Amino acid sequence: MRLVAEHLACTRGARPLFRDLGFVLEAGVALIVTGPNGTGKSSLLRLLAGLAAPTAGTVRLEGAGVEPDAPVAEQAHYLGHLDAHKAALSAAENLGFWRALMGRPRLGIEQALARVGLGGLGPLPVAVLSAGQKRRLALARLLVAHRPLWLLDEPTTALDVAAQARFAEIAQGHLDAGGLIVAATHAPLGLSPARELRLGAPAAPRTGEAAVGEMDGSAR
């Protein structure tokens, strides 16, 4: 399976963020999207998730096990800036809802909570969880339903050092199982193999030149 993006262009308001951006991401490889604030990292992830329409270009999944007409969105987990929890429901209820809604179940709720270090906190309402714990609960969503492509926008925001290591372990496990990851980040995630997509040059030519470069093992 591979993720193919061709000639992508994105405009935010009247300002072009990037254009003619393309890459091919093979299974088992992480694509780390880097770049200064405002260069379109989040916008790129939303394009890939089908949550925004590109000004030009196409995104598709190819290869074994991919239905030709199925949208990329249905094969993807999207972890954005918002955690998509309901504060009035408990952690387990939130996770259970997404597990039932998303289908293609993998880990059980208790297992997934334990995996992200929230074991025993299932009955607590999300309203009383800390920011880091909410983020962990959002990460647990990646584990309860199977999706080959993970789109992660600043996945380690609010996570402590131990939780970051846990996240790296989970993400590495997904890569080793032949999954794909596209992550926008400022902090190194420690994934391998990984490639870097640098969105850039917010200054003078506001078109943003995109360059894809190989990265060695652990991100910078």
Add this chain to the structure above:
Amino acid sequence: MMAAFLALVRRDLALALRAGGGAGLGVVFFLAVVVVTPFAIGPDLALLARVGPAILWIGALLASLIGLDRLFAADAEDGSLDLLFMQELPLELAAAAKGLAHWLATGLPLVVAAPLLALLLNIEPRATGALVLTLLAGTPAITFLGLIGAAFASAFRRGGLLVAVLVMPLAIPVLIFGVAATTAAITGPVPFGTPFRILLGLALGALVLGPVAAAAALRVARG
């Protein structure tokens, strides 16, 4: 897909019934409208019986609109709507599931409360049955038409006013035939079945049109 649909219904119902969910607000508003009306009209029992069904229907219509503005807006603000967009469950069915949960939490209690409130308005028992039937058919129609306004409201901050403005005109035919059917059951001369069948037709139309239009509105708002 059915499992996903039911999961969404269950979650929205749980959210509405929890403290602060707002399920009780509609019934309390309904109660308030109906209880104060006899005081405003005065001790004319015949007049009260004549306008009773209309008052109950107006109360039910307005009470059904309460909470609709937050239906999609809450999901848009916490990021849930993004994920709903990405699932195999079509957005139309997701909208229908949210509509169903909202009706179960706010519309159904109105129907259940109506016979009790009918006593306050001096409506005779035979007409009470007709009234409950018309509300049972009419309140889902209002809720599902309301989905359209709710979808637009999610695109704007403070879109609450928008819901009333958008939905009220669409709901007028439901109001007309709901009250007409109830009046027909009390005084005639038109048989109850004639306006009631039109009401059922309107309700069926709304059940289909509402979610489809709401999904289209959500997509446009996103684009």
